[in-house]
Amino acid sequence: MTEKWAVVTGAGNGIGTVIARSAAKLGYRIAAWDVNAAGVEELAAELGDICVPRQVDVVDEASVEGAVASLPDAPALLVNSAGIVRFGPLLDVSLADWEQALRVNLTGTFLVGRTVARRMATVGGGAIINIASVNGVAAAPNAGAYSASKAGVIRLTEHQAMEWASLGIRVNCVAPGLIDAGMSDAIYADPEVRRLRQARVPLGRLGSSEDIADTVLFLASEKATYITGQVLAVDGGLLKSTLASLPRPKSVDSVGPDDDSLA
Numbered sequence: 001m002t003e004k005w006a007v008v009t010g011a012g013n014g015i016g017t018v019i020a021r022s023a024a025k026l027g028y029r030i031a032a033w034d035v036n037a038a039g040v041e042e043l044a045a046e047l048g049d050i051c052v053p054r055q056v057d058v059v060d061e062a063s064v065e066g067a068v069a070s071l072p073d074a075p076a077l078l079v080n081s082a083g084i085v086r087f088g089p090l091l092d093v094s095l096a097d098w099e100q101a102l103r104v105n106l107t108g109t110f111l112v113g114r115t116v117a118r119r120m121a122t123v124g125g126g127a128i129i130n131i132a133s134v135n136g137v138a139a140a141p142n143a144g145a146y147s148a149s150k151a152g153v154i155r156l157t158e159h160q161a162m163e164w165a166s167l168g169i170r171v172n173c174v175a176p177g178l179i180d181a182g183m184s185d186a187i188y189a190d191p192e193v194r195r196l197r198q199a200r201v202p203l204g205r206l207g208s209s210e211d212i213a214d215t216v217l218f219l220a221s222e223k224a225t226y227i228t229g230q231v232l233a234v235d236g237g238l239l240k241s242t243l244a245s246l247p248r249p250k251s252v253d254s255v256g257p258d259d260d261s262l263a
């Protein structure tokens, strides 16, 4: 019987680990890929035989091709969660940091996507979910390299979805907001930053890795077979709240004519 494989990149830490765990609970066999071998080995020790860990560098073509060739079946699901962040103002950011962010986040997503999609195409399709960020949608200071790479992931998703629809491959993108996990651990270790940031989220809390995993698995599921090429922000309303904090004149807080005109 063909097994249902899910490839999860960046499975060695943070959001990727939780996505892999959640997929395992749904019966997927997990190909847990990360440049950090210890991270995926730890996950495999936890999940047992259903998880096959592998050290994979998502920007190394030979590494990615070897990993895809090692899978006994074409994967039903690919989640591109591997990513890095490089902060710095655009006047100062080094070329090395700029290129590294673009390379891992955008080129890595392209390379793994292309290699896995070729294999999916041989069995009539599958689902791919690319992890972007709210930073790929809205600008913020000192995050230019990261934001540009994630904006690229969103546009790449749209092109993959268009080109691969006829192969039976659906491609969607999840844009996490302020997530209390992984690469943001250092940010939210400061209780004041935590308090101030969550106060700006309309739903009043930071997001969790489980919030992201649930959305990824919905997009991968039978409930989402008519969805492709979309970017879904999982951000507690953050991206839609740009105008919410603007001061408002009293007149726009009442509906219809004022009381005097009703008299």
Ligand SMILES: NC(=O)c1ccc[n+]([C@@H]2O[C@H](COP(=O)([O-])OP(=O)(O)OC[C@H]3O[C@@H](n4cnc5c(N)ncnc54)[C@H](O)[C@@H]3O)[C@@H](O)[C@H]2O)c1
Pocket: 009, 010, 011, 012, 013, 014, 015, 016, 033, 034, 035, 036, 039, 056, 057, 058, 059, 080, 081, 082, 083, 084, 104, 108, 131, 132, 133, 134, 175, 176, 177, 178, 179, 180, 181, 182, 183, 184
């Ligand atoms: N945590 C957040 O607040 C947040 C918010 C928005 C988006 N995201 C995105 O979610 C994804 C997961 O982030 P996270 O918070 O879990 O980060 P994380 O740093 O905890 O995990 C990222 C994983 O990717 C791996 N990785 C890095 N470069 C790699 C490479 N070249 N090849 C293979 N693996 C590589 C790392 O070793 C690490 O295990 C990333 O794409 C990130 O940009 C995170």
